[in-house]
Amino acid sequence: MEKIELKETGLNNVFTFIARDGSKRLATKSLVRGKPDEKTLKVWNDEYRIWDPYHSKLAALLVKGASIPLKKDSTVLYLGAANGTTVSHVSDIVSEGTVFAVELSPRAMKDLIRVSAPRKNLVPILADASHPVTYKNMVTEVDIIYQDVAQREQAEIATMNAGLFLKKSGFLILIIKSRSIDSTKKAHDVIHDEIKRLEDFFKIKEKIDLEPFHSDHAAVIAEYRK
Template sequence: MKGGAKVIIESHRHEGVFVAKAKEDALVTKNLVPGESVYGEKRISVDNEDATKTEYRVWNPFRSKLAAAILGGVDNIWIKPGAHVLYLGAASGTTVSHVSDVVGPSGIVYAVEFSHRSGRDLVNMAKKHTNVIPIIEDARHSMKYRMLVGMVDVIFADVAQPDQARIVAINAHNFLKNGGHFVISIKANCIDSTVPAEAVFASEVKKLQKEQFKPAEQVTLEPFERDHACVVGTYRAPKKAKAAAGS
């Protein structure tokens, strides 16, 4: 897909995320590996004033919960250039590849996926996206990969398991900085298909609060995903900040 003069790239308010403005606007990330598509996504090449080109990859919200959350108006994703991210439920690496683009060469993405089949694609993607560390393990057993993962600024989770809150908590206790952030995609019918989605989201938020998470916002992923929500917040907010907030 040629960009050329017809496409205008604008910065999104989330640092490291962009919007390609043409006939139809598209969410895009700056390709860390120019010339390469990861999952058949369109690439847009834009001419710079100094005769160089910059390549962007279209980020499809129907294939990525994080893109859906951004288009759903989430206030902050906390994933930005230079960030260290622990990504739980990496699958074959579709969204991970865009997170890799966003954090850039100075950032790092620890990508955990239990399925060996998906993991193969993840490992192949990471060969070129060198800021991605693929980890083929069960996110419930974070001690198995503690030697591979440093402290992180953000945990992103899309594990679609009934005990997702506990899985995220275990990983946060081991790897997430105090005052760090979490972004969790919640699929209601994976947790409890017998009650309305809103009730599931509310009970998940309560579970998170018990684990020292402080949820700050919740957005629906409609119309891209049914009965999904994205919850974002802070982990173990530093005491000083709490005191200041109360004054």
């Protein structure tokens, strides 16, 4: 049997390993047994789910060396949870915390509910992230907001949610999708403008281009000035 050596990354339950082709890969130690169609590693009695940066912008951030402020007991508001792939890895990381996962699409929510069912720390919420007052009574104060939505007013959505839910000196991880904001402008200009909109409310810590994993995307890690 091939021996797999897992190396800690500094994030709870996140590891790297060297694949057969010699490339470095990411995996999270799973809180629950993975789905049959998931790529997993078995090491002793533990299961590790492979985390692909081409299918997860948060994984891409880690591969690119960003400092991600997630801890094992963090409370996270995840905006744009989609089918639950990335948010399930966040659930693995914050194994002693809670993830509130907001998704607008009823179709995606069906998958998200299936992902959430065995995970006691993952709370699916069918709602529009641009109207956070509609889920105000479902979400507690949080340490981190992770946002990955395809709506136009991305900085405004982040700021509104921070005002209701984010702790003082809490962190925002914002994935900026430039083509969802304005497909007629250069991606660099759109991203620059969105970051400027954040600066009245957040101290920008890092700005990371997500190429080659995700075209016309950037990520911002920022601290809230409540």
